[in-house]
Amino acid sequence: MKVTHKVQLIGAFALFSIAALIYLSIPYYKNLESVIPWNGRGSEVDVQEVVPVTVDADQPQNESGDKETTTDSTVDVATPTDAAELAAESATESEQEKTDEAIEEAPKDAVDQADGEDRKAKLTQIQGKAQDTLEPKGNKVVLLTATDGKGHNNEIENLLDMVTENREDYCAFHEYKYQFTNISEFNQDGRIAVWNKIPAIQNAFDINPDAEWVWWLDMDIIIMTPSQDLASLVLNRDIMKERITYDAPIKLSNGKSSGVTVSRDVDLSKIDMIIAQDHAGINAGSMLFRRSDWTFSFLDMWVDPVYVDRFNNEQDALSHILIKHKKIREHVGFVPQRVINAYAVGGDEMGWHTGDILVHFAGCWYVPSFCSF
Ligand SMILES: *[C@@H]1O[C@H](CO)[C@@H](O)[C@H](O)[C@H]1NC(C)=O
Numbered sequence: 001m002k003v004t005h006k007v008q009l010i011g012a013f014a015l016f017s018i019a020a021l022i023y024l025s026i027p028y029y030k031n032l033e034s035v036i037p038w039n040g041r042g043s044e045v046d047v048q049e050v051v052p053v054t055v056d057a058d059q060p061q062n063e064s065g066d067k068e069t070t071t072d073s074t075v076d077v078a079t080p081t082d083a084a085e086l087a088a089e090s091a092t093e094s095e096q097e098k099t100d101e102a103i104e105e106a107p108k109d110a111v112d113q114a115d116g117e118d119r120k121a122k123l124t125q126i127q128g129k130a131q132d133t134l135e136p137k138g139n140k141v142v143l144l145t146a147t148d149g150k151g152h153n154n155e156i157e158n159l160l161d162m163v164t165e166n167r168e169d170y171c172a173f174h175e176y177k178y179q180f181t182n183i184s185e186f187n188q189d190g191r192i193a194v195w196n197k198i199p200a201i202q203n204a205f206d207i208n209p210d211a212e213w214v215w216w217l218d219m220d221i222i223i224m225t226p227s228q229d230l231a232s233l234v235l236n237r238d239i240m241k242e243r244i245t246y247d248a249p250i251k252l253s254n255g256k257s258s259g260v261t262v263s264r265d266v267d268l269s270k271i272d273m274i275i276a277q278d279h280a281g282i283n284a285g286s287m288l289f290r291r292s293d294w295t296f297s298f299l300d301m302w303v304d305p306v307y308v309d310r311f312n313n314e315q316d317a318l319s320h321i322l323i324k325h326k327k328i329r330e331h332v333g334f335v336p337q338r339v340i341n342a343y344a345v346g347g348d349e350m351g352w353h354t355g356d357i358l359v360h361f362a363g364c365w366y367v368p369s370f371c372s373f
């Protein structure tokens, strides 16, 4: 891909993402307001009363399941003009902030400190309010964000701050462990940064000895249904059994069937990895790993220089490994996309619906027309 072409795509993604993040943050916060007793209000409220019953990601809500109306009613539609305006606005604001900073340097420290304390107070207030009962729960679950703040995500101002707040809130509510790792720690010559997610996952197990599961989330993902715990979504063994799709073909990156399927007689006790496919095959943006010898060996192999040299990115290598290696596949549970990886758009199977745990802006920067609202 030519550099200029790339820059154009990155620009388009940035514009889209700014608009989408702002628009999405509206229903997101409404959503939070309605499920969690935030902001000093009702901290005595019984959470069991205010947290709605877990939404089954496979069951469209009582909104006729019609994607078009669902999207329209919950996510405002951003036009390219809106996106440009929003981008311009946020640029102006940040200029203003810089000026303010220069003028009032000392008070700013005080403001930062107060903000930090507000944030701590908020996190303390929601800590453990979810009162999850199903296993695995608490610090057995680690949500991992790993980035160097560069790459295409760098184009979106404050993306890391927004994503961090969203995920910290979620983890506090469920008492999961939130892990941030600066991925440049794992830089290696001749390897593009996306491969660093693999050693970052290994590292998350190493530095969180209680972790049974590590949930990898790409940077362009927002948790939309913070009341949804991971055990009742997919991690609990009984639920996992229902979620995994059997006999569904694994797709090649061109969307065609590889002819390989996940066997119906999979042994659930062997499932060490949970992942979903999109229209074009396996997507490595949201995936879960269980602590096991298998996982450690698999992660080691996945980032072997042989794969790094041979494939464009970690996702293509993963697809190759899972399609070609039956014994490895036996450790992988494929779930319907919306269970762990709903996209901003894409119809009943792919596109985010109310109640889905998260929205992933995958492909929006790469194929802007795919996400053109
Ligand atoms: C849900 O369905 C019921 C019965 O069809 C209907 O009366 C109600 O308005 C619907 N609620 C929403 C939010 O669509």
Ligand SMILES: *[C@@H]1O[C@H](CO)[C@@H](O)[C@H](O)[C@H]1NC(C)=O
Binding pocket: 147, 148, 149, 160, 182, 183, 184, 185
């Ligand atoms: C990660 O570390 C690199 C190198 O030290 C630094 O340039 C970058 O700003 C850091 N990124 C974040 C998000 O902390």
